[in-house]
Amino acid sequence: MEQENPLVVNPLQNMVFNKLFRLRILVFGVLTVGLWAIYYFVLRSGKVPAEDGPDFAYDIITNGQKKGVSVDVYYESLCPDSRSFFINELLPTVHKLGSHMFVNLIPYGRAETFVDGGAIEFKCQHGAPECLGNKVHACVIEKTLTDNALAVNVTSCLFEEYFQPTNNGEKCCRKFKVSWDDVKTCAYGSEGSQLLKKYGDMTNRLLPIDFIPTIAINNNRGSRSYQAAILKNLTHEVCKILKKNAIAPAVCGE
Template sequence: MASDSLTKLVLFACVLLLTFSENLVAGDSDKVKLNLYYESLCPGCQEFIVDDLSKIFDYDLYTITHLKLVPFGNAKLSDNLTITCQHGEEECKLNALEACAIRTWPDPIFIQGQLNVRISFWQITLDVRKLSMIVKMVIFRERYLILRYATQTISLKPPHEYVPWVTLNGKPLDDNVQSMDDLMAQICKAYKGKTALPKVCNSSALMSKSPKRKVWKLQVLCR
């Protein structure tokens, strides 16, 4: 069974997932395509979603970004379409639950208004076991979503080497992207649409090439 702290972290990650959208809305064709390939019980994925990816909303970058979450990661898909997850069956269940959340709440602006994504995940006390009945109903109904995510992950070119795996306009992040500031700067640079750039894109601190830039927080990768 996952520890209490891990359970709370996963659940908060699920709350954050409700603030993001897989579906396109009007005007998204001009947005920068930011895809995250991950798995629910990977510690590095959890840290990235909670501590780093949430800054897309903190700095209004969601206005120029189409964020797509793909919950499959390092899972394996057999010839008979059986899925084996890296961290066991519990991870497969949570991946299915998150796939349901991504599908059910397609409007990030609405959900952003309903949830305070700054809530500390340490205050969440739900137990994953209490979600078992919900998950059982979700798994069958959402199985085709997981298979679609499996196809999207397996079809990556070049293939993903670990998770979290992030692509920007279809290309994996290169070695020059070493912090969330780097990633935000790349998003600002890649945007070619007509919407006004968020204020952070004009920040000299963000766009500078200072050698004192913070080290990328993500240190735990799942391979």
Template sequence: MSPYLKLLFYLSGISFAVSFEIDYSNPDVVEYDSNSQIEKTEKVDLRVYYCSFCGGCVYFHTKQLDPTLKKIGSYIDLKNYPYGLTTRYKKHGKIYFDCAHGPAECHGNKLHACAIDILKNTTQSEFYNSCMMNSTWGGEGSSDKDAINCGKLMRIDSKPIIECANSERGDAIMEYYGIETDKVTNPKNKHMPLILLNGKEFNRAKDLMKTICQTLTKPPPECKSYF
């Protein structure tokens, strides 16, 4: 079976070792954006600091964040920061990055950062980046190959995202996410993913959907089972 067909089964609910339940090929799950002005609803502020190769980050995005976004995304103001436990330095005017899982992760982080920058839709970029992280096509995930295949699946042009990740623009965006990550990390929370829900650290071992539902003053019907 080809990798593409495998993914279609994979996203249809057939059980695989690391399968998840979001159908990334369905445009209905990406038609809204967390910053949409269509309706004014109460929103929780959710900020996720992560890196593309981190196993805990992959699990949180695919198993917790994406299913929650699909159900109550209009109640979440999401901001992603794909930088993680990366260090950066400048040499001869050029910026360089050392990532926790090596150069391939740095490229993966840049792909994620460029997708956020280019797509300009929080929900769409989240699902696209999660699709890349899932490593359905082999390897560690979040590679150019993943970017291309996830682009085909979601009808997203991956070419400008890949070009951005290999350019000075990608470096500049990564530097921005590094500065933002540095603002919130300290020796006590130097781990990834670092998840802030309304400014307070969220323990990813807890149920994200349940926590958000119980945080909202007027939770939607989708939250009924948590009360």
């Protein structure tokens, strides 16, 4: 009787072995991608994505007799997404709910600050024109500190022709009766540089920033999905907090 040679591999066994090997490679690949996704979307952000905002964002901010929602906008002057948010979300929301909001504008974005002795220089994501635009925004904010809604109106106007910060700046300041001479002197002088550096320090404390604009509601930016919800419908997110605290105006609906 002929004996089977142990050195000869059975074709059927070889096929089964190859299939099992490929299956192991596939499982390993799926697990690797899954672990990377968990790291990137959950651990790296430090928060578990959720459709709703975190509970502590529902607290109402009180300043004197005014109660409302704090909205901090981290943006840059030549950013198309910042422009879209101001014109389509922030401005309409302030018009509807301004008496229930504390808006803080931080024009800096992905810029960098360089200090050499007494000189302050900036490198901005969209070049030198954006650095000047950021300073114009910063100076408008400084000159309208006592009027939240006015600051939003003027800066939103600046975004209408945002590639011409000085020409449009004069037009917008005149439209809303803000002194363009004061804003221009500020933007081209040391005051503008100091203000932009201050906003840079504020932005750097928020790092890492994944997207411009980034919005913090009640000093919290939440998960990526919460950011997406804010950028899509700011009015809804502000109303949600006001409703939870039973101070929502009629414009928020039922």
